[in-house]
Amino acid sequence: MLPFYVAGRPATGNEVLTVRNPSSGSVVGSTSYASESQVEEAVAAASRVPLDLTAADRAAALDEISRQLSARAAEIAALITAENGKPAKWASGEVNRAVSTFRWAAEEARRFSGDLQRLDTDPAAAGRIALVRRVPRGPVLGIAPFNFPLNLVAHKVAPALAVGTPIIVKPAPATPLTALLLGEIMAGLDLPPGMFSVLPVPNDRMPSLVADPRLPVVSFTGSGPVGAQIRAAVPAKHVTLELGGNAAALVAADWDDLDHAAQRIATFGNYQAGQSCIAVQRVFVHARHREAFTAKLVAAVEALDVAAEVGPVIDNRAADRIEQWIEEAVTKGARILTGGTREGTTVTPTVLTDVPADAKVNAEEVFGPVLVVTAVDSDEEGLAAINASAYGLQAGVFTRRLDLAFTAHRRLQVGGVIIGDVPSFRADQMPYGGVKGSGSGREGVASAMEDYTEPRVMVLTGVDL
Missing domain, CATH: 3.40.309.10 (Aldehyde Dehydrogenase; Chain A, domain 2)
Structure with missing residues (x-):
């Protein structure tokens, strides 16, 4: 039975979650659901993480995840096929995309610097200049679907690590094993305790986790009705929704x-x-x-x-x-x-x-x-x-x-x-998302980094420009 990850450490629960192949019905593997106390431990740890990872730290972690995914590509693709049922060619393509997503996030982490604005465009602001940087809104709750059990998890984890904010990942109950393998890779990195958790949680226990005020950002990919429920339940939070469509x-x-x-x-x-x-x-x-x-x-x-x-x-x-x-x-x-x-x-x-x-x-x-x-x-x-x-x-x-x-x-x-x-x-680097019933916000590493952060301005006064 595979462990899940609470504040970066492997853990198990009492309620077994068995994963079956969609085509044959055969058992692929098993894990367990996180208990309420384990979920609380993960959230509490995420809320305590100091946001002091350097750009070098963040980029190095992301590069290492990319390298390990690449090295284990055949193993991971086989697991995706087993638990999701998608043919091997598409599973292999998904792994390759995740490798690229984390590599791109490492590059974005190095570029994540902010902007300078001259303010002396108005005479009243002579001698002033503004530094505009984006800072994390706070820990992210990332809720992933079954159809891309690795790359859509990557699109939540990679931008979070790139901006240096903690993330709690809730994988789909039908396909948790691939996300747990990613958790295994991340557990081997030198990340602060609480920087990430991967928690299988039954869908009927999610409302309290979504509502937790210590998780000010919710990133959800899935069905429209569930997305609408999330948006209505937490109107004060920053919610990004990728809800599909009929292309x-x-x-x-x-x-x-x-x-x-x-x-x-x-x-x-x-x-x-x-x-x-x-x-x-x-x-x-x-x-x-x-x-x-x-x-x-x-x-x-x-x-x-x-x-x-x-x-x-x-x-x-x-x-x-x-x-x-x-x-x-x-x-x-x-x-x-x-x-x-x-x-x-x-x-x-x-x-x-x-x-x-x-x-x-x-x-x-x-x-x-x-x-x-x-x-x-x-x-x-x-x-x-x-x-x-x-x-x-x-x-x-x-x-x-x-x-x-x-x-x-x-x-x-x-x-x-x-x-x-x-x-x-x-x-995977382009802004990706929709309008109308297809959601709000954008995936794509740089776009998600914007969603996970907010601008903070510092004005310097008495500067000779």
């Missing part, structure tokens, strides 16, 4: 490489069973390409190796919901072009068309291997269709027109617009 791609009139677009959309609508906040879900194709593109898309989806590229969804409850949503769409008039079946937790990659706007597969986040294809009569109609959603995380526009690219960037109500590719692209 769309537009194949514009000028796009001529339909094979490429079909392949990219097929792959990234179904990778790791569509369990990504920016997996392609809605596909809008200009009417001139409808027949040719749809045929190519269906062929590309059917050519996917389900075991090697798609994999299972996280559990039977998720598979049940996806199956029900497909059935609801068909009942409302949708046509299944391929897929629509299920075996255990594996949902066959599915392409639907003629789907009503109010069907759940269109209006909500499927979080499964389902694509909805809709023809539009103009690129402008396609952009409007992308915006006709309660969500706004990222969108992809397949076009080579520079003017359309800038129009899409200006008009689309999303956090990121990917031109010439699917919305599923993400570089």
